[in-house]
Amino acid sequence: xxxxxxxxxxxxxxxxxxxxxxxxxxxxxxxxxxxxxxxxxxxxxxxxxxxxxxxxxxxxxxxxxxxxxxxxxxxxxxxxxxxxxxxxxxxxxxxxxxxxxxxxxxxxxxxxxx
Amino acid sequence: xxxxxxxxxxxxxxxxxxxxxxxxxxxxxxxxxxxxxxxxxxxxxxxxxxxxxxxxxxxxxxxxxxxxxxxxxxxxxxxxxxxxxxxxxxxxxxxxxxxxxxxxxxxxxxxx
Numbered sequence: 001x002x003x004x005x006x007x008x009x010x011x012x013x014x015x016x017x018x019x020x021x022x023x024x025x026x027x028x029x030x031x032x033x034x035x036x037x038x039x040x041x042x043x044x045x046x047x048x049x050x051x052x053x054x055x056x057x058x059x060x061x062x063x064x065x066x067x068x069x070x071x072x073x074x075x076x077x078x079x080x081x082x083x084x085x086x087x088x089x090x091x092x093x094x095x096x097x098x099x100x101x102x103x104x105x106x107x108x109x110x111x112x113x114x
Numbered sequence: 115x116x117x118x119x120x121x122x123x124x125x126x127x128x129x130x131x132x133x134x135x136x137x138x139x140x141x142x143x144x145x146x147x148x149x150x151x152x153x154x155x156x157x158x159x160x161x162x163x164x165x166x167x168x169x170x171x172x173x174x175x176x177x178x179x180x181x182x183x184x185x186x187x188x189x190x191x192x193x194x195x196x197x198x199x200x201x202x203x204x205x206x207x208x209x210x211x212x213x214x215x216x217x218x219x220x221x222x223x224x225x226x
Contacts, residue, residue: 046214104157
C-alpha cells in the first residue's frame, strides 16, 4: 500500500471550513484514498473514500488531484465535535488475501476552536 | 442493529495469564480486523479475516491468535499476556471490498 504524509496537527475556527491535506505520491492506479477520524478514546469512524473523482457525502468532501498524488478532506463547517485525529489511508490491491488490510499512519490532529 | 460489540470494555491481567477479547457484529459483514492502539500512536493491525474460516496476520501478530468460525464472531486470544500488550484493542468489520470499516468502542487492557 502507498505511504501517506499528513501534517501532525492543524487548527480551525468553529464554523469555518477545515481543509486537511494528504500526500500519497506513490499511489498506484488501483488504490483508493480513504479517510477516517478518531475522536478521543473512541473507535475510528469512516468518513469517505474515492479513487480519482471528487466525492461528497453528508460528513465531508474529498478532493483528489488529477495526478492522484495528493488529496484534501474538507469539513465545510467545522464544529467543536469535529476535533479529532484524521487519518488518510491508501488501500489496495484487492483480492481476498489483501482486502482485509487497512494500515493507519499517524494522522492529523485537528483542533476546532471557538 | 448493535454494530460491532466488544467485550469486555476494561480488563486487568497478570503477566502470563491468558484471555480472549470478544468481538461480534450483527451486520453480516465479511471482513473483520483487530487493531491495537498504544498511547500517542496510531492503530496497528494485529490480525484480519476476509470471511469465516479465513484469517491472516497483520503488522503485529506475535502473541495473539484468532479464529473465525462464524461470520458474526472474531475473538482475539492472548496466550500468555505480557506488559507490552497493555493497549486499547479495537475490532472492526465491513462488507464488500470498497466499504469503510465500522469500529467497536474498544477494550482497554492492562497487563501488570
